[in-house]
Amino acid sequence: MNVPDDLLYTESHEWIKREGENIRVGITDHAQAELTDVVYVELPKVGAKAEARGQIAVVESVKAASDIYAPVKGTVVEANAALEGNPALINTDPFGEGWIFVLKVDSPDDVKQLKDAAAYRAQIG
């Protein structure tokens, strides 16, 4: 499984890319492989307040709906509208075109608590 070194991760299989005071968030290659064919994504609304580890989006496969969590506290500033037309981007390019939302982080220190690639690799075995 692909676990890029330059990203941060959560226990619940989101990846986080730092972009100044914002973070871009998606789900990992491991998570998309477990979920399989993604057929629908419920995006967060721009402007929505997110709590750390609070449910913020939903990714649905044929078989089940899975909650996606905000890695840290913040405000949604962007959501990936391309997923509305092509939810399978999460399967084909989980770390790129398949990003889900961008969060303006309340407290930059919170991001430091997230897992690095080595810790996430250890988690998924």
Add this chain to the structure above:
Amino acid sequence: MSDAAPKKTPLYEEHVRLGAKMIPFGDWIMPVQYSGIMDEHQAVRNNVGVFDISHMGQLVAKGTASAGWLNEMLTNNVEKLEVGSGQYTFLLNERGGIIDDLIVYRTAPEEFLLVVNASRADEDFAWLERHLAGAASGQLKNRSADFGGVAIQGPRVVDLFHALLGDDVDLPARNHIAESKMDGMDLAIGRTGYTGEDGVEVFFSANDAANFWNTVLKKGEQFGIKPCGLGARDTLRLEMCYPLNGSDLSPEHNPIEAGLGFFVDLKKPEFVGREVLVQAKESGTTDRLVAFRMKGKGPPPRPHYPVWLAGEQIGEATSGTLSPSLNQGIGMAYLPTQHARVGTEIEIEIRGQKFPAVVEKKPLYKKS
């Protein structure tokens, strides 16, 4: 689900070796998918797919009284079955509620094979045994543990069987069963399925399961065969509106409400649940199992999602998924009969939000 270790079919090792994702299914651990539900679904619609159905129960009723006795236990008429043919039927409780839906084959003049749902096999057997009194010459056996089975489904199934058994071997006709031999293995081949495609269900000794499975996959390569899991089995059957016991069928509903009165012979003088069904047929039922399709893009419906009409909750979905063939959300639900007409506009509540849907004719998918 019990706390006991999950039961494994004789094909368990093959599923693991193929990299299947295994999930608990009732008392069993079963493959939900191998390459992906979409991929497996399309393989069955366009080519051919093979499913492990070894978890399904197999009961055998024998003896001079077996036909008469089964006719009092089951809704359809087994007297209409010639040797080698089968029919879809129901096992009901006294209130007309559905214990199980099954296929019964007449395998000899005085012998019947009942292929029942995995989750109900023990319950069916116990129920039938309790009702054996008065039919002393009838004998009932639960042979589920000794047999394996696979479903082979898709438009290329005939080509595949010619490759397996020889060009001169014909498959039995629709809803018929025949015995055959392959590489020393004894097979019972029933021409039936749960996908809407041409197909067979093949039963064999549990000891032969891995050999048969692997031979089918190898000979099927040239026809684009894919191993398929419970995920694709569910999307395929739901597109056809074939009911799933435990979801769309339950002891709380009878076959008339489920829209399956065709498989009930009310002309038979007696069978368990008959009075309730005669009543249901005469005065109509308050609820009806309908098929629905979501309008436009939206999240797929799931079992237990509330169904609304004009600001009132009128039911809940019993099944729901994204239809890979239609690329749209589909499902089934029991609705009050006055709202069960085809074309009725309803709403499905998904995470607190209502999405428009419409009651559709069954089946939801028709081959173009």
